[in-house]
Amino acid sequence: MSTPSSHSENRQPAASERVIPPVTTHERLVVALVTLLQFAVIMGFTMVMALGPDFATSLGIPLDHLGYIVGSYPLAAAVGTLLWTRHADRFDRRWAVLGFLFGAALCHLIASFATDFETLLAARMLGGLFGGPAAATALAIVIDVVPGVRRGRAMGLVMGAFSVASVLGLPFALWLSQGFGWQAPFRAVALLALLVCGLLAWILPPIRGHLDNPETRQRSRKGTTILTILAQPDHRLGLALIATAMFSNFLVIPNLASYLLFNLGLPREDLGGLYMIGGGLSLVGMQLTGRLCDRYGCVWPGTITCLMTALVGWAFLLHSPGPSLIWIGFGAYMLFSSARRVTQNTLNSFIPADHERAAFTSTQSAVQHLSSAAGSYVGAGLLVSTPSGALEGMPLLVAVLMVALVIQPLQILWLSRRLARR
Template sequence: MSHSAAVPDSALPAKRKLPVAVYVLGLAVFALGTSEFMLSGLLPPIADDLGVSIPDAGLLISAFAIGMVVGAPLLAAGTIRLPRRTTLIGLLIVFAAGHVVGAVADSYALLFATRVISALACAGFWAVGAAVAISMVPVDARARAMGVIVGGLSVANVAGVPGGAFLGQHLGWRSAFWAVTVMTLVALVGVVTLVPKTDRKPGEEPPRLKAELQVYRNPQVWLAMGTVALFAASVFSFFSYLAPLLEDVSGLSEGWVPMVLALFGVGAFIGTTIGGRVADDHLFGTLYTGLSATVVVLILATFLADYPIAMVILSGLLGLAAFTTAPALNARVFNIANGAPTLAGATATSSFNVGNTVGPWLGGLVINAGLGYRSTAWTGAILAALAVAAVAVASRTARSETRLVAASEVPADTEVPAAVRD
């Protein structure tokens, strides 16, 4: 088919505004994400108050991450027949209650338990909330909707660490837990009042776990999961050790570090916004561009780690480049797991948190091997390059499937063009 004639702008479909409920879900993710990130700035006061070492206090972060990995599929499966809006409300109540108990906890064990419970509730909300957001928009707006959801996490990254540290220094670490409780309650009111019911229509069959599990027979689903995990691992194998790299290698003073970390978060928010706007029309192009740029930025960081100004700029560019891909990665999972909308959200959530767990571990391995903090940038670059390769395989497979469908729809007595045959 010829496309020599340009299509006038007036003939192109206008992008509709996203429902307000999608932004409400983004606000809720901001509250939940703040809890996940804020502990990085609260470890010393928590350790002092509860009489444990800082490494033990650091296990509170690991507990939340593992709870996210395990909780997303378990809660998605366990609530698959429940009304989604009711599930979201219940999970926010549990999350808020976990932080109330955490705020008054007088022992490390109790605080640890609240982190696990909160992580489970957070993971379940992510999975179900993403499915609700996707269900409220057309297929060509999925990346935009996920951009809003992931954007809530990006803003939490910007505000969570410095905000938690500020509250911990001035009002004690428990004030940060109370702050998250208040934000969660605000999000709860928004969900109750503005998120519509997305229950089954009359006569519609309820979703069945066995049927949704069939989606995992599709190799493309596993490839998408691996790509998400590689993306997260590439970013966090480097970002987790950015603070000591900036101080010990780049020579920045300690006071500059929170601002650089916040700059990464600002870049991530801008990248998420851009990715959400362009990925619906150019999904694979967005993935190629963002992940390839991530590889370039991380390689530059290995050579420019000694220069503080360069590292400040590269930190912001890393957030921008990497998180441009986040909406596209999530939309890709939902597109290929379309028959399992509930488990699709859980799949994307767990995959991200697998990478978020494995990345820092790999970064720690290369540091402990005596290769230094700058080696984490090489680790991240290699992981991001593997993600690019995975996208290439997925793109090639998607094109082949499209050509097969196109060929099957051509009448038997019609010659198939060489471009389709090949």
Template sequence: MSSVLEKSTAVSARSFNLTMAIIALAMGGAGIGVTEFTMMGLLKEVEAGLGISTPEAGHLISAYALGVVVGAPLLAAVGARLPRKYLALGLMLFFSLANLSSYVAPDYGTMLLSRFAAGLPHGAFFGVAAVIAASLVPPTRRGWAISMVMAGLSISNVVGVPFATWLGQTYGWRLLFILVGLIGLLTLALIARFVPFEAAHPDASIRRELGALKRLQVWLAILIGIVGFGGFFATYTYIAHTMTAVAGMPQTMIPVVVALYGVGMVAGTLLGGRFADRSVMGTLYRVLPGIAVALVVYAVAVHWQWSALVMVFVVGATGSMLVPALQTRLLDASPDAPSLASSLNHAALNVANALGAFLGGVVIALGWGYVAPALVGAVLAVLGFGVALLSGLLERKRPLAP
């Protein structure tokens, strides 16, 4: 009887530690989500605070995204020989300090630099967090584990981003960066306590990690993320302006809109993880056309408040379904360089962020209105679907290495 109890206790302890390890990694994702997405909801406050135009404020979002693009492969490769737990801790410390520097940035130029710096550890952290989470579960549950970590990013849009948006609107937009710094410090404590230590692979090296860049399927997966996800950010970047100017909502409704978008992202991320465990490519084939349809419907529905709210949820959900499948696809395409391959997903998504924000700003500047970015996004999703079809066709001729 005692042996049964001991075995049951051991299983419960392992389950608890697994849950807390994933929560620790997801908490880092939540902090990243707050700093990345709250800027979009506070764009008007940032414009007024720094005395800049809407396109210039959009450049702050692009600067963060470009920081992710530069930092993801660079920091993942440089940290290849470090134990993954230590790499995750170092990246989160860097992230926390960089965000706190944004709080004291005195002018637009300095703020651009600090936002770029804050973006540097973003992709590498998500990359190593996804690899850690996947290593804690059987191969058949990798999509689920990755989606749980990514859920931190999505959940931040339900709780953290609306709260930070309200905080910024009420007491000053710079308080966003204090909040993110505190989340980062909490993440450090949780990772140190619950994420198990695992020695680095004996053959790990910068050269081995960079070997992932020689594979065509890795580049195609990156391109799917860049093109297919660009519409998500083209729409979300200017969501505050769209809801007030087109749907006619008061500014005080923006935190509710952001929260609804976040609920959709949580639902989409969790469903996307389940779908990816069944079929990675099948998920991509279905989700990308779904994004295109959702954005076209959004462009029409946004003229009425009730339908605008419905489509905010739908767009958040369909876009987020793509992320776990892309993450798993990159791991499959480069099993001997998982950290770099995994981080490249977030580099791709933030190129999509920069691309979406830029193209959205272009069509707005051309006078096409705040609905135009969603239509641009629908075109991007269709192009991403074309890349996915090409990737699948090439895989039939040359299957991925096991």
């Protein structure tokens, strides 16, 4: 069973057309499987953010170097997706995503045997080479299968994998690390990715509508170059939006665990529960925002979530909240920061034509990972750890964050107006 698609379904619906038909069983199955795949990929990426203090202590890595460990994965993922872009639309997407996920699983296993900063850095970069194309191809599958009028909800579900990772995955990884050593979470994620590979091979139908459709077959087989993507104004605007969003996200996220533990004095045993609460709130925010995008478009949900992220970030990161307010501030930041990314990814899903979907999502993934790495490295460069582990330099980091968050609503408005005129 292949999945055809048409470019007419990929335009952004006008307000008068926002009547949302029922979801088909086929869509539910594909979205569920892709969400599970994204959960495995995201766990492989994000667990180092929470585990940083644990493996840093064991391997003798300075805390202010954690941003480099976090940033190595998206940097390599960007390289992997850029190399994949030209070929991304030439194959059945099911087999492509299976191959990349299997490679990522092996790399997580290799990372568990790291002995110092250099070997862990190398293993993380190798994992990124496979994880980046896996995530990009999975996103192309969702765009192929789900029509535009329901795509906000689907994007909310798929991106909710990040929240599920926070609610279930990261607390479990922290528990494994505390009880069995920092290596245990890496091995658990490798096993999870292999299990997901088995499910995908067994259940996921072929995704080759871009190859079976006579209108797009020839262009898909020729491939789409990065220069072709970048030559189109709408594509450039969408990529710039993602770059700004991910840069602002990763200025903060890699340093949150250290900030909570050493600046705010959060007990180590509370870290898992805090991520669980934050992930749960972000999951709710993503689902609600996805539905709002389907009903009302992306402009005002995107504007509100960006400005609320800025307000909460300013209060939470600069004013050292007390013990009870730590939970409120962290939860609110995770909620709004995650919700704004749903609006941005939903809006970008309307940009590519059928024959260039995987090429566009691969280029978008590369930009996303490069900007994530840039945010991680800039954050690491702006912050300095004291002998006690506390991070200094937060005011300057927050100032950069505020500028990036204020720019994003303007980018969303500009891109939305251009897409509406197509």
